[in-house]
């Protein structure tokens with residue numbers, strides 16, 4: 090079947106995508122009643138229910154989840170024997186995060202002369218909601234039906250990290266069961282480069298404490314022979330990196346390399362707001378360091394603040410260390426290694442204790458299989474370019490829940506959120522060509538996957 094009719098239909102549907110996105114962006118759906126009234130999330134959920142019902146899904150329902158948010162789900166049964174695809178996105182958004190820094194109204198979709206559509210959620214993730222709608226509308230219009238069974242899940246509290254959907258999934262296994270799960274809350278490596286996000290790093294963290302004295306003591310009367318626990322902690326923490334800035338934890342191999350698309354150092358510097366003259370660290374490429382290696386970060390230290398500090402040696406010091414865990418490794422093992430490493434670096438026989446904080450395993454998405462093949466084909470056709478693969482340095486705990494709940498399902502991440510969208514920052518935007526291309530890719534993927 091030719092893709093021309095679908096391509097033309099998707100293009101014809103773009104004005105509707107824009108008006109839909111305008112409505113969606115007007116809902117201040119920050120899933121925190123202390124920031125925005127809960128009615129805003131309610132309005133967004135209602136809108137999603139109505140829109141996906143209109144495109145042909147059945148039983149589209151907003152169901153409560155354990156964190157108080159509501160997720161929207163629905164289904165469109167496909168032909169007998171066809172596979173099932175679960176399409177994911179979320180309708181909640183990040184708060185404005187610096188309203189003064191916005192150049193256009195936060196809650197009003199605004200097209201700028203650069204052609205992009207600005208406003209909170211235009212990309213993350215409301216742009217993906219209208220992308221799904223556009224793909225499904227195009228299939229309905231051109232083929233008159235869906236080629237496989239389509240299930241929908243739209244989360245209502247993704248940005249809060251409160252885990253409502255993560256707990257909803259294990260209680261509703263059959264409702265969401267699918268052969269392929271599309272986690273559509275990601276984006277291309279760069280505008281116009283069709284990209285699958287194939288891995289996510291995991292994370293672990295520990296709180297470590299060293300104790301030296303029974304109480305804080307005068308640094309003039311006792312400083313010298315009395316050990317300073319802050320100095321001890323600094324020595325221990327310094328051992329987590331070598332001269333080049335590579336993370337060095339005893340027993341953890343940290344030489345992984347990324348084989349997908351690269352992350353140019355210039356772009357990384359600018360994305361990470363690295364100051365002029367300041368080095369990037371590590372002996373690997375930015376992609377190696379970010380997607381294929383461990384990275385230790387001291388995320389908190391309990392020490393007296395400078396203002397108000399006294400001439401005293403502290404009795405103890407505490408730090409929280411996070412360790413990002415590359416694909417293929419285990420967070421629990423990394424946590425044990427981190428604790429053992431720090432314990433073995435404690436100077437002067439200070440008393441050491443370690444408290445595990447959190448563990449989340451890394452994630453690897455589907456890299457082969459009928460779902461992967463069909464999506465690769467769809468993305469490459471839509472863009473007329475070869476598929477790239479990238480990793481993501483952060484975690485999406487839901488992906489691990491889905492992988493554990495549906496061990497046989499293919500799970501893939503993509504979407505309209507390319508790097509210049511500035512998701513989670515002021516002046517978030519989406520490029521409409523990404524909505525158009527990804528919608529076409531998704532429609533083609535569903536067709537191919539359904540055997541058409």
Ligand SMILES: [Zn+2]
Pocket residue numbers: 179213214247274
């Ligand atoms: Zn998102």
